[in-house]
Amino acid sequence: MMWEKFMLSKSKSIGENRNGYIMNQDPNKNEFSQEIELLQYAKVLLHYWWFIGPISLIGAGVMMVYSMTLPKKYRAECRFEIFENQAIQIAGDINNSNYNYWDKNPMDKHMIMLRSSKLNGVIREEVLNQFPGLKNINLTSFTINLDPVEGADDDIIDISIDSYSKEASLQYLKLLIAGYEKLRISSNSSEVETTKNSMQSKVEDLDTQINTVEKEIVAFKTRNNFVFVSTKIEFDQKYIAELLENANKNQFALDILKPELDRLKDNPELANEVFDQLIEIVSQNNSRYSMTQTGLEQDIQQWKDRQLSKYRIEAQLKIMLKKYKLSHPKVTSLTDQLEIVEVEQDVFRKNIFSSLKGRIKTLEAQNKNYLIRADQIEDTFGQNAGVISQLESYVKQQQRLSDLRNSLHETIVALSGSGGDKYFTRMMREPFMIGGAVWPQQSKYIIKGFLVCFSISSALILLNFFLKIKRFNFSRISRENQLPCLATIPHFPAKLTKKNPFFLNEVPKSSVLAESYRSLRLFMEKNMTGKIVIFTSFGPSEGKTSTSLNTALCCSWTDKKTLLIDGDFRRATLRKVFENASKEGLMDHLKSSGKAIDEYIIKNAIGALDYLPAGSADEFITELIDGKKIKESFMQLREVYDLIIIDTAPAVRVIDTVHLAEITDSTVIVVRAGKTLAPNVSATVKRLPKDKLLGFVVNDFKSNDIKFTGSDQATHGYGYTYNYNKEY
Template sequence: MYDADRKLADGIEAMNIPVKGSNREQPAGGSAYGAADEEGGSFTEFDIAAIYRTLRKHLGVIAGITIGLTALVLVWVFQLTPLYTANAQVLLDRQKMQVVDMQAVMSGLSPDSATVDSEVEILRSRALAGRVVAEFDLTKDPEFNSSLQSPPVFRWLDPRVWAGELISLIEADPRPIDGAMLAQRELNEVIDNFLARLSITRQGMTYVIEIGFQSESQQKAAQLANAVADTYILDQLEAKFDATRQANDWLSRRLGDLRQQVVDSERAVAIYRTQHGLEETNGLTISEQQLSELNAQLILARTDLAEAQAKYDRAKEIRTSGGSIESVADVLQSGTISQLRQKQAELARELANLSAKYGPRHPEIVNAEAQRRDIQRQIGAEIGRIMGSLQNNVSVAKTRVSSLEDSLKQIRGESGVGGQALVQLRQLEREAEANRTVYESFLNRFKETSQQSDFQTPDSRVISKATPPVSPSYPRKGQTAILALVLSAMLGVGVAFLLEHLDNGIQTGRDIEQMLGVPHLVSVPVTPVEKQANGKPMAPPDYLIAKPLSAFSESLRSLRSALQLSNVDNPPKIVLFTSALPSEGKTTTASSFARAAAASGLKVVLVDCDLRHPSVHKIFMGERRPEEGLVELLAERLSLDKVLVKDTKSELDIIPVATGTANPPDVLGSAQMKLLLQRLRDAYDLVVLDSAPVLPVSDSRVLSKLADETVFIVRWNETPRDAVQSALKELRNYDTVIAGVVLAAVDTTVQARYGYGDGGYYYGKYSRYYVN
């Protein structure tokens, strides 16, 4: 704190206490003497240097969060029980051993990804986990049954414990629980804990599945990982055995039904045949056989008829036309004709020989001619007989054809009567045949499945057994420590930027020039705690005299130089000191500035213009209150000489306030005040006015029009930015000439961490140049 506006007993002590905390640092915009840098970018623009300053500013917060959280995590990690992870690998085997060519009841695994993922889920299933839990009796293992565990010392450091307790309270069932339900709940908890330790992962896009299990025991981790793999393969075999056995049972029951259906359907066919006279020989009924035979005979008879008719017609045609009948096949084939022709030929030779010896009337020749004519007659008779035979053959063939046609018509008539019965018979036969086919198919399948029930192979095999791990997999203390350090540091940085964002104070001259748009004149450091001879804290104006080479004294000299350089040709002689709010340090700064100027050899007068809460006299006069002051002087009841108070430690003149007034703005804006300031301008080198704050009252606004320049005081890291902006806006509305802003009560040790570009940084950074 840095202010004499408070009560003297508290104010001077408070002014020497460094202000804790800091605020957001922004990109540089000006020097300690108010020379603004023309740098691009706004206050909110991303700036690496600003980020660095923010981190440096809140280094303590970042370090505290980082160290604290990291230590807390390490305490939690080191009290955890080490867990070991063992891994086994199972291959989904696509190559099947086919001993015999039989289709399996339960098909093997298809090679697609969905199937592999499904097997992964089977390995994660509660049913499989329950079998392993039952096999190893894990309900009696404290590692998996929390009711058998003793709580760890630091169990409440684990957030999961809080969550579990909270869920238990929310889901608590007020109804009484019987023993069976309690045992089931215990079993479910053990299975849940078992599954929490089990990890099932597919190795890329391969058919290999890795089974990992985590346990407090190295041996147990390997044992349970292998147990899961073995149980999974056993489950596949049992599933196949069960499926085959169920298929056999069903086929056996079904075969009995099918066998009876075959017997019934074949009996129905036999009965129907007997009832309708449809007995069969070689697969045909008697009627069908008769029709078939008659059709065959009729075809042969018609063929014979056609052949006989053709022979007869040919012979008849030759005989009618006078041709040689002997060319007819039957004539040529006749033995009698052949013998007669032979005799005729012999007789012709004999007749030729006789004709050579005898005359035509010779008896031998006559006898020979008679024999020749007899033979010719016999040949004609034989040919007539053959023609009659051909004609008779035609008649017989026609009679046979007609007879067969009549018999066929008769049998067809009889068949037409039994045709409907035959259709029904064929339907019954088809049903019997269908039943027989189904029965034989089921019988063959039953024989195959009966053989398969004794030989089954799993679809998976273990390609890598789990072995006891050497080192624990959890907790990974080194990695956890690094992660905790990084995350806590990130959290610390986040908190630092949050604090910077929420901080509404002003810390550097860069803030003043970039946010307020006015020059930063100087940063006045807070004075160290110094005791006077009477044991009371030393006021800043007294510290100025006691420590002329201190950073505090140097800042006031810098302020005077900045005011002089603000207008070299016509330096301000009447300077008004004000602030946005009370307790900003304006009175202390104005008093110290006036005493520093007087100590440099200038003739200076300090006028206390805060008619509502005057405090200048407390700094220079102690507990003694003046009897006359500014109000009496302006009322022309006293002369200037009567009102002036001489500073005992410098050549400074002071016009205090002894009594108040009902209307301070009217008094300060009166013609008498203007005349007084003109007299002081003529009589002194520098007139310093200490006025009331701008926002609460209008005194400073009225008075600023009478001053050459106004120095605005902002308390470091405390004055709200919006209050400063509002106050400066009010002063500008009165056409006030604002020389700049003084950053008061600066903790240079803290500000030295904010970076370059501010006078407070150099006061802290190079403190060896000052005698504090």
């Protein structure tokens, strides 16, 4: 069947740990280990749209109705520009008191003035007297809005007045502007007069300081003979400039002559090329390098003349050799002439070479002397530097005081014509009414009501979802305890068990419920090391009895001989299922030695399933379970049955289950979906032998609880939604 094929394919994809339990090779890849993502919360909200949507719309509707009951407000506004009187601003800087108003934003003062009760109280009473109907509205009559325009070069304010009457808003705004003008002028006039007097006193003080500095300058020049010092410094500066210019000229000549000398020294055959360049340089500017016609230029010309004679004689000799032998007198005469010319040419070349070397040394010596002399003269400047620096400071002080004095004088003149006001104002946009009501804005109220109700309803849904997640976090159970989920048992109505405890035999064998128990049977068969397995849980009412009973029924469908034992000796729950069965059972066998255990077993209690009751309760139950006889009895049962399932008490509440777990082969923990928390399972695992734990079974899982377990992929892996329908 498809379910069995699916579970077999899942079992192939997981490996066994060292104790033989089926575990995921990588716990992080376990389907249960996928954590709830933020997208999952969005899916939850979409899932509950039927609750969130109507609540939000109701909130929007309520706020819409509420906004319709409110009286309407109308707005009058204008744009007002305020220019600062720069003259008074400069005066404020000069006062330099401990508290300087100009250090703060001057716009703040205007805002305070416009909002002041001294101004608005009178205006409000006047406007209310003109419009008495506003007094009957039990709300704020007027609202003043002041918004400085951001990014404006000057101080620009948008002023608006909101009220429940169009005419009243406009009238209030006009009176506010007029009243502000009067209040500002009256509050500033005394301060302006005080500033003028302070500035006049400051001008007189500056005049005294300027006269004192001028006298000090005259005395300083006389004391330090400043006329002679300044003239000498000017002459020395010109002389240093001439020395540096000559040094630069000599250096330029050296830069040309040195490379040519090196070329002539290393390659004598380049003499003709080098001399041509020197003659061209000298002919262009002979006086620049101090080369005269009687010096280097004449030697070069003589060398070139000998070069031409050499070429002529060599040509004649070449012709003679065609007619005569080498020993012929004419040939010999030409050979002698050629030797004489070469000797003369070599002499001139050496003279030129020597002249160039001498000239270079002369230029280097001159260049050095120029620079030394310039440094010597420049050193004398330091002797007068202090005098010049002090005089310059006197002059700068005089200029600074004069500039400040002139500025103050201009400020006083400007203040005299300011009319006692620190500011100039201009109406950029005259007062006008905005068409239509500005309050209440019905759309905002609707949106606000929608958002508030949406937030509250979403918060309630998410809170419920978060609390449910903690109860359906199977990934945490698997991860923290290293236990696999053996199967997921879907929810079925309690009336089915009340009507027929063995209803599993009657449901279709292809149903999800039957397939779930088959899945559990498959895992048990593959991973049990023995034949006896106990079913336990953390606490009561978690479904371990129904799970152990139905698992036993499912196992009885095969050809394997199966025995179901009621191991809850204190509260024998299975006794209510097998009502017609004998009350004697395992406990009676352990207390007496007369009957064999086989005599207490009810054969074919339901179908092919055998049943062993718990027996009569005894105060020494724990001691009987911990004795040798129960171990011998279990050895006998192992020889008769292929599978023995024991329904036990909660492992954390009763010690009996712990002893049974130690003497049996395997243990399965039953977890009830939505009730058993991960810490409860961890507490149960700590009480039981770790090496005998097969895993856990999720019981009573509802299709609507899939969203609380994680992503859909995780739930598909364990068959939560596999063919899930109303057929159990």
